[in-house]
Structure formats: C-alpha cells, structure tokens
Amino acid sequence: MGEKVTSIFEHAIRVFGRKDAPVGSGDNDGGDWQVDVDMIDGLFASLVEYLQLENAYNIFILNPKRAEKKTKYGYRRGLSESEFNFLKENKTLQTKLLQSEEVPENTLAFTKIQRPLYVKHPMMKFAWTRAEDSEIVEWYNIWLETLNNFGKLHQGKEIAQIIEAKALQLLKGKDQDLKLFLERILKSGDYGGFQAECLTDTWIGKNRWAFIDLSAGPFSWGPAVGGDGVRTEASLPNVERTIGSASEISEEEAEDLLQDAIHEKFAVFGDKEHQAIDILLAEIDIYELFAFKHCKGRKGKLALCDELDERMRDLKNELQSFEGEEYDERHKAKAIETLKRMEGWNLFSDTHEEFQNYTVARDSFLAHLGATLWGSMRHIVSPSVSDGAFHYYEKISFQLFFMTQEKVRHIKELPVDMNAIKDGLSSLMVPSQKPMFSPHMLPLSDDPDLAMAFAVARRAAAVPLLLVNGTYRKTIRTYLDSSILQYQLQRLNKHGSLKGRHAHSRSMLEVPIFWFIHSEPLLLDKHFQAIALSDMIIVVQSEPSSWESHLHCNGHSLLLNLRQPIKAAVAATAEHLAGLLPLHLVYGQAHETAMEDWIWSAGCNPFSATSQGWHISQFQSDSIARSYVITTLEESILLVNSAIHRLLMERTTQNTFKIFQSQEHELVNKYNYVVSLWRRASTVTGELRYVDALRLLNTLEDASKRFVEQVNTTLTLLHPINCTRERKMQMVFDMTTIPAFLIVLGCLYMVLRPRRPKPKIN
Numbered sequence: 001m002g003e004k005v006t007s008i009f010e011h012a013i014r015v016f017g018r019k020d021a022p023v024g025s026g027d028n029d030g031g032d033w034q035v036d037v038d039m040i041d042g043l044f045a046s047l048v049e050y051l052q053l054e055n056a057y058n059i060f061i062l063n064p065k066r067a068e069k070k071t072k073y074g075y076r077r078g079l080s081e082s083e084f085n086f087l088k089e090n091k092t093l094q095t096k097l098l099q100s101e102e103v104p105e106n107t108l109a110f111t112k113i114q115r116p117l118y119v120k121h122p123m124m125k126f127a128w129t130r131a132e133d134s135e136i137v138e139w140y141n142i143w144l145e146t147l148n149n150f151g152k153l154h155q156g157k158e159i160a161q162i163i164e165a166k167a168l169q170l171l172k173g174k175d176q177d178l179k180l181f182l183e184r185i186l187k188s189g190d191y192g193g194f195q196a197e198c199l200t201d202t203w204i205g206k207n208r209w210a211f212i213d214l215s216a217g218p219f220s221w222g223p224a225v226g227g228d229g230v231r232t233e234a235s236l237p238n239v240e241r242t243i244g245s246a247s248e249i250s251e252e253e254a255e256d257l258l259q260d261a262i263h264e265k266f267a268v269f270g271d272k273e274h275q276a277i278d279i280l281l282a283e284i285d286i287y288e289l290f291a292f293k294h295c296k297g298r299k300g301k302l303a304l305c306d307e308l309d310e311r312m313r314d315l316k317n318e319l320q321s322f323e324g325e326e327y328d329e330r331h332k333a334k335a336i337e338t339l340k341r342m343e344g345w346n347l348f349s350d351t352h353e354e355f356q357n358y359t360v361a362r363d364s365f366l367a368h369l370g371a372t373l374w375g376s377m378r379h380i381v382s383p384s385v386s387d388g389a390f391h392y393y394e395k396i397s398f399q400l401f402f403m404t405q406e407k408v409r410h411i412k413e414l415p416v417d418m419n420a421i422k423d424g425l426s427s428l429m430v431p432s433q434k435p436m437f438s439p440h441m442l443p444l445s446d447d448p449d450l451a452m453a454f455a456v457a458r459r460a461a462a463v464p465l466l467l468v469n470g471t472y473r474k475t476i477r478t479y480l481d482s483s484i485l486q487y488q489l490q491r492l493n494k495h496g497s498l499k500g501r502h503a504h505s506r507s508m509l510e511v512p513i514f515w516f517i518h519s520e521p522l523l524l525d526k527h528f529q530a531i532a533l534s535d536m537i538i539v540v541q542s543e544p545s546s547w548e549s550h551l552h553c554n555g556h557s558l559l560l561n562l563r564q565p566i567k568a569a570v571a572a573t574a575e576h577l578a579g580l581l582p583l584h585l586v587y588g589q590a591h592e593t594a595m596e597d598w599i600w601s602a603g604c605n606p607f608s609a610t611s612q613g614w615h616i617s618q619f620q621s622d623s624i625a626r627s628y629v630i631t632t633l634e635e636s637i638l639l640v641n642s643a644i645h646r647l648l649m650e651r652t653t654q655n656t657f658k659i660f661q662s663q664e665h666e667l668v669n670k671y672n673y674v675v676s677l678w679r680r681a682s683t684v685t686g687e688l689r690y691v692d693a694l695r696l697l698n699t700l701e702d703a704s705k706r707f708v709e710q711v712n713t714t715l716t717l718l719h720p721i722n723c724t725r726e727r728k729m730q731m732v733f734d735m736t737t738i739p740a741f742l743i744v745l746g747c748l749y750m751v752l753r754p755r756r757p758k759p760k761i762n
Contacts, residue, residue, distance in 0.1 A: 060211035074199030192545035198610035204603030229596035385579035392628035453488030529568035625690035
C-alpha cells in the first residue's frame with residue numbers, strides 16, 4: 001500500500017488508543033497503551049470493501065511509526081483490568097449504565113464506497129503488487145475526516161467518561177458475548193470470572209482479513225512451560241533490530257559511531273611507530289565497514305557518506321603513489337592488493353548496484369516474515385482438521401441434556417445462560433443451515449442409571465502445574481473420564497432414556513450435548529471443559545469462576561471460567577460438526593505428527609487462547625463449509641469409482657453388447673452430470689462462494705446415487721444373459737472317451753454284480 005494508507009493507520013492507532021492503566025497515571029503518556037480493536041475492525045473492513053477484495057483472503061502487514069511517548073502498544077477487545085476495576089468500584093457509573101437508553105453515536109458510519117482497482121481493465125483479476133495513492137485518495141479523505149471527528153469528540157474526556165462510552169459501546173454493540181457478559185454482571189453484581197483479554201500484535205478479524213503489526217508489542221502467550229511454537233517476544237520479525245536500525249540513524253549518531261570505530265581501531269596500534277601503508281589500510285577498513293552498515297539501503301543519504309566518499313578517493317591516490325621504486329616491495333604488494341580490492345567498490349555513490357538491497361539483515365528479516373506468512377496460511381486460511389467424515393445437513397438439532405445433582409423445578413432456574421448458549425452454537429451454522437434447540441433436564445437424583453454412569457466415570461489425579469513465576473505446584477483435580485462416560489451414556493441411549501425428540505434423517509443431524517453441572521471443581525480428562533466425541537459432546541460446568549490454567553499471556557496466568565464453559569462448548573461442537581481444531585494446532589507433514597504455533601492464536605473466536613469470545617470468524621466459517629464440500633466430493637468420487645470398477649469387472653460377450661448398448665446413453669448422461677457437478681462445486685469453492693457450493697451438495701449426492709443405480713440396473717440386465725440363456729451343453733468326443741466309459745462300466749459291474757450265497761456248514 002502507499003503512504004496514504006499507512007498514514008491513516010498511524011492516525012487510527014493514535015486516535016483509538018487509550019492507556020491500559022488510566023487510573024493514577026495522570027497526563028503521563030508512559031506505560032502500555034491499548035488500541036480498540038473493534039474500531040480498527042471497521043477500518044480494515046472498509047479498506048477490503050473499497051478495494052473489492054471480499055472474495056479473497058487478506059493478510060495485512062503493518063509497520064507504522066510508533067509515537068514518541070507511547071513506548072509500547074497492543075490491540076485489545078473490551079475493557080482492560082484497570083478499567084474494569086474502576087467500573088467495579090464506581091456504583092454511580094454502574095447505575096448509569098443500567099438505566100441508560102442512549103445509543104452511542106457511531107462516528108465511523110459513512111456511505112459505503114467501492115472503486116475497482118483496475119478501472120481501465122475490468123476483466124483483470126485483482127492480482128496487483130501495489131495500490132498507488134491516486135487509487136486510494138477517496139477512501140483516504142473519508143477516513144481522515146472520520147478520524148479527526150472521532151478524536152475531537154473524545155478529546156479532553158475524563159477516565160469515567162471514557163470507560164462509560166466504551167461500556168455503552170459494548171452493551172449496545174454487536175458483540176453478543178461481551179454484551180451478554182456485561183449485562184449479567186451489572187444486573188447480578190457478581191464480578192467474578194472477568195479477565196481482561198490479552199494485548200496482542202496479531203489479530204484475526206470477523207471477515208476474511210487478519211493483520212500483523214510489527215511495531216506493536218512485543219508480546220508472549222502460550223503454555224507456561226514453554227516448548228516448540230510458543231509465542232515469545234522474538235516470534236515476529238523485528239524491524240528496528242534488523243533493517244530499521246540502519247535507516248533511522250541520524251547525522252550526529254553516524255559521526256559518533258564513526259569516531260568510536262576510529263578510536264577502537266587505532267587503539268590497537270598503541271604508541272608504537274607503524275608504517276604509513278598500515279595506517280592507510282586501517283583507515284580504509286573502517287570506512288568500508290561503516291559504509292556497509294550505515295550508508296547502504298537508506299532512503300535519505302547521510303552527508304557524512306559524501307565526505308567519506310571524497311576521502312576514499314584521496315586514499316586511493318595515496319595508495320597509487322606507493323607504486324614508485326623508492327618504496328619497499330612488501331609495501332608495494334599491500335598497496336596493489338588493496339587497489340584491486342577497491343576496483344569494484346561503489347560504497348557511497350547513488351549508482352544502482354545489483355543485489356544492493358539484499359544485505360544479510362534484510363534477507364533474514366524477509367525470511368522470518370515469509371515464515372510467519374506461511375504460518376498464517378497453515379493456521380487460519382487453510383487449517384488442518386481432525387480426521388473423519390463431516391456431512392452437510394440443512395438442519396442441526398442440538399439436544400441439550402443438563403445433568404444436575406438435585407432436581408430443578410424449571411429449566412430457567414438452571415445456572416446456565418441459555419441465550420448465550422444458543423447464540424454461540426448458532427454462530428457455527430453456515431448461511432444455508434438452520435439450528436434447532438431442545439433442552440432437557442436430567443437430575444442425577446431421579447435417574448439411578450445416570451448417577452451410576454457419572455460415579456463410574458469420576459476420577460481424581462495429581463496434576464503438576466508450573467506457574468508463570470517459575471514455581472511448581474501439584475494440584476489434585478477431579479475429572480470425568482470421557483471414554484468411560486461415553487460408553488455409559490451409549491448404554492443408556494440404547495434403552496431410550498436419552499433419546500431426543502427429533503429423528504435422525506438425511507436433512508437433519510441430531511447433536512446430543514451432555515452438560516454436567518456440578519458444585520465442586522470438575523474437568524474432563526484432567527484439563528478440558530468440553531470434549532467432542534464421535535457421537536456426542538460432553539461439557540462440564542462447576543462453581544469456580546477463576547481457575548488457573550497451564551496457559552499464560554504477557555506474564556500473567558490465563559484463568560478459566562468454569563462457571564461459563566460456553567467458549568469450550570462451542571469449540572467442541574465445531575470439532576464435532578466439521579473437524580475444526582484450535583488455531584495453534586496443525587499437521588506437520590515432515591514429521592507426520594501434530595505441531596504447535598501460537599502466533600495466530602488471536603482474535604475473537606472460540607479457538608483463540610488470548611480472547612474469551614465465542615463467535616467464529618469468516619475464516620473458520622469457510623473451513624466448516626470446506627469440510628462439508630470435501631466430504632461430499634470424496635464420497636461421491638469413491639461411489640462413482642466403485643460403480644465403474646464393477647462395470648470393468650463384468651465379463652463382456654457378443655450377446656451382452658446389445659443390452660449394454662441400450663443402457664449406454666443413460667449411463668453416459670448420468671456420469672457426465674456427476675462430473676459437471678464436481679467441476680461446478682470445485683469452481684465455486686475456489687471462488688470462495690461457499691453458499692452456492694453448499695446448495696450443490698444434495699444434488700451431487702442424488703446424482704451419484706442415480707448413476708450407481710443405473711450401473712446396478714445395467715449389471716442386472718447383463719447377468720441373466722451370462723447365466724441362463726445358453727442352455728446347450730457342448731461335449732467334445734475323442735478316441736479316449738469310449739475306452740474310458742468301458743472302464744467305468746467294468747468297475748461298476750465288478751462292484752455291484754450279484755454274489756452267490758455261501759453254503760451253511762454246521
């Protein structure tokens with residue numbers, strides 16, 4: 001992108017940024033800053049829409065100039081811990097938020113505009129390498145005015161006003177997870193379970209875009225014990241430590257560095273007398289090293305480099321004077337060797353040199369950046385999915401079985417947020433799917449079989465835990481063994497006690513979700529809140545709202561809210577429906593095993609470790625649709641190939657040709673129709689038109705089955721001809737046939753001939 005786009009993002013970071021800990025900081029600009037990612041979301045979405053890149057996956061790499069006083073900044077959704085504590089202690093502000101009917105003014109609303117990037121070439125794809133400033137000027141002017149208005153509106157506001165505006169934005173906004181959470185804690189007064197989302201420098205947006213900010217952070221997150229793939233402060237390429245350091249040096253700093261290099265070099269000589277040739281060579285080495293470090297690859301040339309260029313010419317003339325006969329042969333050899341080395345030098349001039357910009361620092365930076373972008377392809381654009389077949393159904397019926405210890409009068413009295421559960425599970429639906437919910441209450445006290453299944457699957461184990469501060473702790477965890485519990489629930493389901501109301505049919509998938517509600521801390525398989533199994537989903541919920549996990553973020557342990565396992569339940573359901581896995585997991589083909597990379601474990605989605613949100617992004621929605629399409633295509637291809645294989649194995653004769661010829665037209669037509677559907681589904685999927693691709697799946701299944709039926713019909717017609725129509729038995733007689741018959745008849749006579757009775761002798 002051009003400089004105008006970069007300047008808009010730099011301006012947006014300044015306008016949307018606020019202090020991470022505003023209480024007690026006064027007017028001091030130091031400390032960490034947080035940038036409101038909800039506002040940045042609108043900026044990225046408008047840029048993608050303006051360039052008409054909605055049908056493409058977009059990864060933005062930001063390298064904005066960091067403000068002088070803002071030493072470190074990151075991106076966050078919602079309130080920080082300091083802001084939430086301020087809201088918690090300010091009763092007046094809480095009452096004001098509950099009673100407020102005001103909808104916050106959306107200063108980012110403006111008319112949607114689009115301009116094709118290639119206006120003169122409408123038939124070309126958007127395969128471009130650079131968007132010029134002239135092509136983005138309209139978008140630039142609108143956003144510049146919008147950001148200026150937003151800055152004026154929030155300038156000079158106090159801390160309470162800033163927090164109130166942000167809380168109102170959450171309460172009246174579109175983020176259902178934060179909205180429901182904030183409404184619940186304001187009404188109940190129970191502020192347990194809150195944890196500020198991590199400050200990050202990467203983000204996965206709601207639509208088909210994600211970004212990396214190389215100037216933000218650095219930050220770290222992942223398992224506290226470390227390991228391969230953990231996000232550290234050195235995981236992303238650092239511009240300032242590589243190519244950025246050379247381009248930002250000033251004239252004064254360059255002169256200081258040159259003087260330090262001269263003093264360091266000539267300090268080796270000491271007070272001893274040295275030959276003039278040695279002093280000249282040392283001076284040349286200093287200038288050569290300085291030129292490669294601070295004069296190459298700069299946008300603006302240093303004046304000191306021009307001075308050194310003139311000095312190098314003088315040194316070259318002095319070296320040429322050593323070719324005279326009055327100098328020592330050893331000195332001549334040194335001078336001639338140095339002159340040959342300097343022949344190809346062009347250290348300080350502006351003449352373009354091949355490979356001039358490809359220094360070691362630049363190469364390493366680009367290699368690191370390329371590896372990061374390749375990781376984005378493997379983790380968010382086309383991530384790995386779990387093994388299995390994932391079929392597309394028009395309706396998904398969620399059978400919610402809430403298991404409680406004691407009997408509850410009504411389902412509304414359960415300690416669960418049904419609106420949040422329905423909202424999270426509904427976000428997994430592709431546009432052509434419809435969710436259905438059937439909640440059931442199953443108290444363990446009323447069902448001895450179910451209580452026995454729960455008791456048999458219950459376990460306890462000592463789990464080692466390494467905290468962020470390096471301390472080791474051994475905790476006793478109560479958990480349910482998922483394999484044992486699954487076996488017990490399957491036995492109960494055969495007896496019909498856990499069967500839902502909706503029948504399993506081709507157009508509807510029934511998803512049983514067993515939600516165990518327990519008072520004491522309870523997990524699944526020692527570490528999980530929800531697990532996706534082959535034929536069910538198991539979720540556990542207990543009383544603690546803050547449970548220390550094995551993960552950390554920026555030096556703080558990540559806490560699990562065992563009282564609200566909605567995020568874990570949505571992630572497990574996504575794995576059950578379409579095989580989606582956490583963002584940090586990917587299949588490594590080289591080692592044929594799972595690999596971890598936590599860089600892209602960011603964004604507001606249930607697979608991110610740095611956020612508490614449970615709404616999937618467009619990347620993950622596309623992955624769900626892609627799983628449905630791939631499964632249907634694979635099964636269709638296998639079905640058609642098996643039918644063709646049966647045709648190949650059929651023995652052909654002259655008599656069966658006419659029968660086959662009568663069926664050939666239908667076979668070819670049905671086969672061509674299936675192939676055309678394969679091509680059409682592949683084409684629309686490649687264009688990211690997943691809604692159109694999903695509409696073809698049922699048609700493709702029907703077409704494949706019709707082709708198989710036609711093959712079976714053809715084989716049925718061919719079999720009677722081969723088996724029953726040729727009734728004549730042809731025997732071949734030769735000279736050995738008659739003697740063989742005579743021998744057989746003779747043997748039979750000898751065996752079966754009547755025998756004379758023996759006389760009886762007393």
